[in-house]
Amino acid sequence: MTLSAPARWALRLFMAIGLTFIYVPLMLVLVNSFNGDRTFAWPPHDWTTRWWSAAWENDGARQALVTSVQAGLGATAIALVLGTMVAFAVQRFQFFGRDTVSLLIVLPIALPGIVTGIALDSAWRSVMGELGIGKGLFSVVVGHATFCVVTVYNNVLARLRRTGTNLEDASADLGASPLQTFRYVTFPLIRSALLAGGLLAFALSFDEIIVTTFTAGPGVTTLPIWIFNNLFRPNQAPVVNVVAAILIVLSVLPVWLAQRLAGPEAATRT
Amino acid sequence: MSFLHRHPRLRLAALLSAPLLWLVVAYLGALAVLLVSAFWTVNGFTGEMVRTFSLANFRTILTEEVYRNVTLRSLGVAASVTAICVLLAVPMAFFMAKVARPRSRHWLVIAILTPLWASYLVKAYAWRVLLANGGPIESVFGATPGYGLFATILVLSYMWLPYMILPIYAGLERLPDSLLEASADLGARAGRTFRAVVLPILIPSVFAGSIFTFSLSLGDYIAVQIVGGKTQLIGNLVYANIGAANNLPFAAAIATVPVVIMVIYLVAVRRSGALEEL
Numbered sequence: 005m006t007l008s009a010p011a012r013w014a015l016r017l018f019m020a021i022g023l024t025f026i027y028v029p030l031m032l033v034l035v036n037s038f039n040g041d042r043t044f045a046w047p048p049h050d051w052t053t054r055w056w057s058a059a060w061e062n063d064g065a066r067q068a069l070v071t072s073v074q075a076g077l078g079a080t081a082i083a084l085v086l087g088t089m090v091a092f093a094v095q096r097f098q099f100f101g102r103d104t105v106s107l108l109i110v111l112p113i114a115l116p117g118i119v120t121g122i123a124l125d126s127a128w129r130s131v132m133g134e135l136g137i138g139k140g141l142f143s144v145v146v147g148h149a150t151f152c153v154v155t156v157y158n159n160v161l162a163r164l165r166r167t168g169t170n171l172e173d174a175s176a177d178l179g180a181s182p183l184q185t186f187r188y189v190t191f192p193l194i195r196s197a198l199l200a201g202g203l204l205a206f207a208l209s210f211d212e213i214i215v216t217t218f219t220a221g222p223g224v225t226t227l228p229i230w231i232f233n234n235l236f237r238p239n240q241a242p243v244v245n246v247v248a249a250i251l252i253v254l255s256v257l258p259v260w261l262a263q264r265l266a267g268p269e270a271a272t273r274t
Numbered sequence: 275m276s277f278l279h280r281h282p283r284l285r286l287a288a289l290l291s292a293p294l295l296w297l298v299v300a301y302l303g304a305l306a307v308l309l310v311s312a313f314w315t316v317n318g319f320t321g322e323m324v325r326t327f328s329l330a331n332f333r334t335i336l337t338e339e340v341y342r343n344v345t346l347r348s349l350g351v352a353a354s355v356t357a358i359c360v361l362l363a364v365p366m367a368f369f370m371a372k373v374a375r376p377r378s379r380h381w382l383v384i385a386i387l388t389p390l391w392a393s394y395l396v397k398a399y400a401w402r403v404l405l406a407n408g409g410p411i412e413s414v415f416g417a418t419p420g421y422g423l424f425a426t427i428l429v430l431s432y433m434w435l436p437y438m439i440l441p442i443y444a445g446l447e448r449l450p451d452s453l454l455e456a457s458a459d460l461g462a463r464a465g466r467t468f469r470a471v472v473l474p475i476l477i478p479s480v481f482a483g484s485i486f487t488f489s490l491s492l493g494d495y496i497a498v499q500i501v502g503g504k505t506q507l508i509g510n511l512v513y514a515n516i517g518a519a520n521n522l523p524f525a526a527a528i529a530t531v532p533v534v535i536m537v538i539y540l541v542a543v544r545r546s547g548a549l550e551e552l
Binding site: 007008011012015016018019022023025026027028029030032033036047082085086087089090092093097099105106107108109110111112113114115116117118119120122123124125126127128129130131146149150153207210211213214218227228231232235244245248251252254255256258259260263 | 282285286289290292293294296297298300301302303304305307308311362365366368369370373374382384385386387388389390391392393394395396397399400401402403404410413432435436464485486489490492493494495496500508509512513516522525526529532533536540549
């Protein structure tokens with residue numbers, strides 16, 4: 005539609021206000037990580053980098069980071085395999101219950117996290133516990149993988165829909181074995197979609213707190229759990245703040261990576 | 275491999291078996307255990323779980339006013355958050371997809387995406403600092419809304435906003451500009467074009483986004499703990515019963531409330547094609 009110049013300016017202004025709304029809180033965390041005052045007196049009157057060195061030396065935070073990365077990698081690996089398999093099944097085959105399958109994949113993120121969390125918790129207590137498998141890092145990975153499948157599935161499915169099967173048919177006509185076709189044709193076609201989906205899966209797992217709370221065994225502390233445990237301790241506030249600031253800075257990295265490797269549209273699918 | 279190649283049904287079975295096994299056993303199985311345990315009770319004296327069928331939990335939830343109030347409050351929060359996100363996201367996504375130049379479009383998508391990667395807790399925490407007494411909001415505006423229901427709605431809207439912008443943007447981006455021009459050429463004013471051309475594209479995307487904003491708000495208990503003051507939502511009740519009260523069956527029974535609400539919601543928005551937009 006042809007928008008009048010004032011309408012365009014109004015939309016531009018709205019966009020600017022929206023972005024300000026999104027970024028001001030994040031900027032505040034960054035600024036506060038250099039705030040010399042322990043209780044973040046505002047505006048800050050002295051500046052310091054000592055919270056950054058305190059955070060760097062904090063063993064709890066470091067350990068939690070390692071746990072988070074382990075859980076994220078585990079969940080992402082499972083999600084990549086399962087999500088790709090379902091995406092191929094749904095896109096390449098017509099079968100009874102296809103809609104149900106895609107609904108089933110969406111369900112873990114469509115239902116509130118607390119439901120997924122408490123369901124896994126009670127299942128683990130009453131079934132896995134009886135089998136002698138206690139909660140630990142493994143149960144966290146299982147929980148995370150369940151809701152990460154959807155991100156890989158969505159990305160791969162979108163890519164398969166766009167690429168079609170012509171190239172694979174051509175490859176088969178030229179005498180390539182199914183394995184060769186997969187290796188030289190199909191896999192390169194979906195590689196960037198796998199990357200984008202995997203990145204999102206990792207991010208989802210890295211950020212997840214509710215499901216983690218319910219599935220983590222004793223002694224398993226992911227970074228979000230660590231932050232939450234220390235959030236209400238006045239003494240820890242500056243260190244928590246630095247960890248938060250680091251996470252904000254790091255959040256640029258995966259977006260940049262996804263954009264570089266998979267193109268702008270890949271990163272927009274949840 | 276070639277055997278599989280000649281038998282597409284077998285190939286399909288091979289592709290589906292592992293993921294379905296996972297989702298049905300690990301996820302639906304867990305949901306089933308949850309549903310079953312909602313009918314159990316806990317012995318008030320020993321704290322032991324009594325594994326016999328009983329409707330006591332559901333009777334309590336349906337009859338005691340506290341639970342009705344908390345359910346209504348949670349629904350109100352989820353609905354307000356969704357409404358606020360729609361109001362903010364539609365103009366922003368429209369600007370991104372249809373007004374901004376293609377080059378800046380790319381950067382705007384990045385700008386919306388990046389905060390999605392900054393952790394949930396970091397964002398809730400940022401608002402805790404912002405809204406604090408003597409915090410930045412008070413020092414700039416002279417007053418702060420403080421912690422409470424309003425802060426909860428504000429913070430949840432803030433956190434889920436990108437989940438609403440992205441599907442709407444993706445939908446609008448697929449709408450060819452030529453359709454908008456054609457509509458204008460045929461004499462439609464902006465309002466008419468919006469109703470007749472943009473809205474049919476917008477609705478499934480908005481519903482897709484609303485699944486996230488609604489569901490995430492409905493189950494949240496952490497942002498509520500951080501900025502909600504004394505506010506209680508369904509999530510807090512579930513959490514309190516599974517933790518401090520150690521009454522898993524009752525927590526399970528309360529957890530069925532958001533499940534029922536979400537299932538109704540999913541069925542309702544399914545017709546709009548929202549699930550394909552996720």
